[in-house]
Amino acid sequence: MTKIQGAGPLYNDSGVYEARKRQSLRARYVYGFIFFATNLLAWFIRDYGAKVLHGLHNIPVCGAGDSKCFHSGGVLRVSLGCFIFFWLMFATTFGTRKLDEVRNSWHSGCWALKFLVYVGSIAIPFIIPNIFIQLYGEIARMGAGIFLILQLISMLHLISWCNNRWMPHPGSNQCGLFGLLLSTVSFIASFAGIAVLYALYVPKSSCVFNIFTIIFTAILVKIMMAVSLHSKVNEGLLSSGIMGSYVVFLCWSALHSQPQTEKCHSEMKIWKDGNWATIVSFIIAICSIAMATFSTGIDTRSFQFRNDEVQLEEDVPYSYEIFHIVFAMGAMYFAMLFISWELHHPTREWSIDVGWASTWVKFMNEWLAASIYIWRLIARAISRKTSANDEESAPHILVA
Numbered sequence: 294m295t296k297i298q299g300a301g302p303l304y305n306d307s308g309v310y311e312a313r314k315r316q317s318l319r320a321r322y323v324y325g326f327i328f329f330a331t332n333l334l335a336w337f338i339r340d341y342g343a344k345v346l347h348g349l350h351n352i353p354v355c356g357a358g359d360s361k362c363f364h365s366g367g368v369l370r371v372s373l374g375c376f377i378f379f380w381l382m383f384a385t386t387f388g389t390r391k392l393d394e395v396r397n398s399w400h401s402g403c404w405a406l407k408f409l410v411y412v413g414s415i416a417i418p419f420i421i422p423n424i425f426i427q428l429y430g431e432i433a434r435m436g437a438g439i440f441l442i443l444q445l446i447s448m449l450h451l452i453s454w455c456n457n458r459w460m461p462h463p464g465s466n467q468c469g470l471f472g473l474l475l476s477t478v479s480f481i482a483s484f485a486g487i488a489v490l491y492a493l494y495v496p497k498s499s500c501v502f503n504i505f506t507i508i509f510t511a512i513l514v515k516i517m518m519a520v521s522l523h524s525k526v527n528e529g530l531l532s533s534g535i536m537g538s539y540v541v542f543l544c545w546s547a548l549h550s551q552p553q554t555e556k557c558h559s560e561m562k563i564w565k566d567g568n569w570a571t572i573v574s575f576i577i578a579i580c581s582i583a584m585a586t587f588s589t590g591i592d593t594r595s596f597q598f599r600n601d602e603v604q605l606e607e608d609v610p611y612s613y614e615i616f617h618i619v620f621a622m623g624a625m626y627f628a629m630l631f632i633s634w635e636l637h638h639p640t641r642e643w644s645i646d647v648g649w650a651s652t653w654v655k656f657m658n659e660w661l662a663a664s665i666y667i668w669r670l671i672a673r674a675i676s677r678k679t680s681a682n683d684e685e686s687a688p689h690i691l692v693a
Contacts, residue, residue, distance in 0.1 A: 310606050313392040313401070317610055320401045321591055324382075327411065328620055329583040331375045332627050334415070336579070338367035339631055340642045354422055361423045365632040365640065369430050372628030374415035376436075379621040381410060386613035393607060400613050430636045436625030437634075441658050443619055444585060447592045448539060449666065456532040472531045479534030480518070486541040487511050494548045500557035503548060506656065510544040513537075513663040520667055526674045536666050540659055547655035550633075550646050575643045582630060586623035590616045629654075 342349065343363040349355050355362035362370060382400070389396040418426065459472035487507060494503045514537040520526055521533035551557070591611065632640060633648035641647075 307606065310392050313397065314610050316401045317392070317397065321587070321611075321616070323404070324379075324590075324616075324620060325583060325587040327378075328375070328586055328623065329579070331371060331415075331624070332579050332582060335368045335371040335627065335631055336575075336645075338362075338371055339364055339640065342367050349419065352419060354420060361426075362419055365430075365636060365638070366423065366426060368628050368631040369426050369433070369636075370418035370421075371415060372433060372624050372631075373418040373421075373426065373429050375624035375627075376433075376621050377417065378411050378414035379617045379624060381414065382407075383614050383617035383621060386617060389609055389613045391607050392609060396613075397609060427636060430628070430632075433625035433628050434634065436622050437629040440586075440589075440619070440622035440626040441654075442661075443622060444589045445658070445662050445665065447589045448662070449669065450592060452532045452535050452666075455535060456529065460529045460531050472529075476530035476534040479538045480514075480530065483514050483534065483537035483541050484511070486538070486545065487514070490541070490545055490548060494557060496557065503557050506544060506548065510541060510659065513540055513660075517663060517666060517670075520670050523674075526670050528670055528673075533666075536663070540663050543655055543659035543662065547652050547659060550648065550651040550655055552648060575645055578630075578645045582623075582627050586620060586626070590619040590623070 338346070346363075349362045352362065386396050386400045389400065391397065455475075456472075459475060487510060490507050490510075491504075494500065495507065498504075517533040517536055517540075518530065521528040521530065630646040630651070632638065633644075633646060634650035634654055635648060638648060638650075
């Protein structure tokens with residue numbers, strides 16, 4: 294009887310920890326919604342702020358009839374406010390490791406207070422002089438680049454997880470049928486996607502830039518497949534298939550970001566009579582930004598140096614500081630997409646991430662993604678060979 298009574302607090306503590314963990318996991322979706330709503334606010338101020346928000350013209354730093362708080366300037370100010378909010382969350386939750394800490398309660402609750410903090414964070418940039426906003430815009434370019442690298446790391450981690458989960462290891466009895474099916478579908482999608490890109494973006498032989506880009510992407514896919522199948526690498530087709538599909542997607546995204554006036558942008562001819570298509574594309578792009586930031590933010594283990602630590606019952610389910618810093622970098626990223634990576638370039642209504650600057654950023658992201666993936670495959674092969682050589686030389690060292 295005594296043992297049962299003594300076990301009661303243990304079960305109670307376990308229940309409390311489980312409830313706090315669920316609350317912490319639900320909080321991620323609230324932060325994701327906040328980020329998504331901020332994207333919509335940035336778009337509204339960019340396209341309609343000057344027509345609707347007349348009160349902002351009375352603010353000294355905005356000026357009457359000026360666009361310092363609207364268009365690209367408005368996007369940068371909203372982005373800065375979002376960055377401030379998530380940076381404050383990063384600073385106030387840094388080092389949180391246990392569910393019974395006060396900082397865990399702050400991260401997972403206190404939403405009324407955090408709403409006031411958010412409103413204040415969004416309002417502060419609208420009283421900051423324009424010179425500092427332009428400086429933030431220059432810094433945001435670097436922050437957006439960091440976010441793209443974080444997104445790439447998260448993608449590579451996902452590919453490794455899929456490969457370990459669905460591809461059989463040597464000597465195991467695992468079938469691997471689903472992995473084989475997924476790799477086949479991935480490669481078919483990759484090469485079919487390349488064919489579709491050629492049909493959409495090479496309407497004539499004079500589109501040299503698009504031809505080079507698509508052919509180069511096809512070569513990258515083949516190189517990744519060849520390296521992954523090499524006998525010294527032996528990584529299989531699944532990881533290279535998924536990565537190939539991702540690289541083709543990045544190529545499409547880059548070609549899609551070309552200015553709409555380009556004659557080689559034949560995709561626009563399909564939709565030229567329908568403004569609804571532009572609106573649908575814009576909504577999809579907004580959702581993609583939010584989903585990309587959210588998926589990168591929740592994958593905090595990809596950015597931790599040690600992933601082999603045992604998860605205790607009272608430990609937080611993910612790294613709060615990494616989660617918030619990813620969203621802070623995401624705030625810089627969405628600013629660059631809304632202004633097409635150019636601080637003073639005028640933007641069209643319902644447009645997002647269109648321009649040569651956006652195109653080149655995405656091309657570089659594609660090449661970087663393929664290069665890092667190939668480098669990782671080669672590095673693993675070299676590491677395995679080094680380990681094998683060390684094991685072979687160990688007995689000789691002992692005899693000597």
